[in-house]
Amino acid sequence: MMTSARYTFGGDEHLFVECSEEMSLEAFFKSLSMATGVRESKINGVTEICPANASFQVKFNPDIIKPDDILREVQKIEGAAEKAEPVLRTRIVEIPVFYNDPWTHETLMRFRERHQEPEGTDLDYAAKINGYSDVEGFIAAHHGSPWFVSMVGFVAGLPFMYQMVERQRQIEVPKYLRPRTDTPRLTVGHGGCFGAIYSVRGAGGYQMFGITPMPIFDASQTTSYLREFMVFFRPGDIVKFKPIDREEYEKTVDEVDNGRFSPKSRDVSFDLREFQKDIDGYNKTLEGLLHGH
Structure with a gap:
């Protein structure tokens, strides 16, 4: 079972989402699914999404969306990603x-x-x-x-x-x-x-x-x-x-x-x-x- 993702802010414009501290295909699938979910949700204020091996980073405009609000939106997407079929x-x-x-x-x-x-x-x-x-x-x-x-x-x-x-x-x-x-x-x-x-x-x-x-x-x-x-x-x-x-x-x-x-x-x-x-x-x-x- 995958553990919950770890969320940290990078300055005023970035949210870093770490799905796992170690690489695995499960962690990769979760991070890719979440990054795709953020992209498809078209959250107002999100300007860039950068996927990595078992994590991803979201860049947002804090003048459009507050940090706490972007955090809540991405956490909702995490819940949906955990239920998604692991098919690519x-x-x-x-x-x-x-x-x-x-x-x-x-x-x-x-x-x-x-x-x-x-x-x-x-x-x-x-x-x-x-x-x-x-x-x-x-x-x-x-x-x-x-x-x-x-x-x-x-x-x-x-x-x-x-x-x-x-x-x-x-x-x-x-x-x-x-x-x-x-x-x-x-x-x-x-x-x-x-x-x-x-x-x-x-x-x-x-x-x-x-x-x-x-x-x-x-x-x-x-x-x-x-x-x-x-x-x-x-x-x-x-x-x-x-x-x-x-x-x-x-x-x-x-x-x-x-x-x-x-x-x-x-x-x-x-x-x-x-x-x-x-x-x-x-x-x-x-x-x-x-x-x-």
Whole structure:
């Protein structure tokens, strides 16, 4: 059972709603349902809603609605959200990943003095602390199950992804001891319980596992599948990683550059209760839908 949300005010214009102190699909569903409820209620004075992994923030105009009034309105929505069916209309998307690629490898080797175990690689470390005998087994576990996009942000278009397996099987890897000053664009990384894809090049502290040839953010909106909206991911997306080699990576980069690449995607209805009854079976069904089975 979910506990009641915790409400705190941020200055005069923000209400922060924390559904849980720890990440879970239940907490994500509640926060997403509440954020959607606030948006659909069209409360007079609300100017922005920002969803996160297990929480969300509401920005409001205190000249239009008083803090105590916005609090009461959102608390009503919490009650309705707790009774809502945990079913989400979303999509499952396939993301190609070149694991153990030369670009993230070169970068991680430049920053070994900031790492917990400088003598190895990020993949070596992640495999070891998650109980895998080798990197290949760890990589298979990483792409073997789908991931939920629970939040998009921090930098433009960056997805935070939560692995859809039992908690004891979830990959967990701490961030670097000190952040790097460089991370290649489109690096597939991991920090804590969250996977991520670096939408742009820049500083970062997540462990680096590979790279995708598929752009997920394009401010110019010239990428063929990002012309309508510059950000690819949205909260609730389900991601299935597909391992590729150097040849397929280069081929996909060429297809992207020439406007011929289109991400594989299928609309799906995700039912949290059915997922919890048989996690592996439900994941196989989702993957089958992605590939038209």
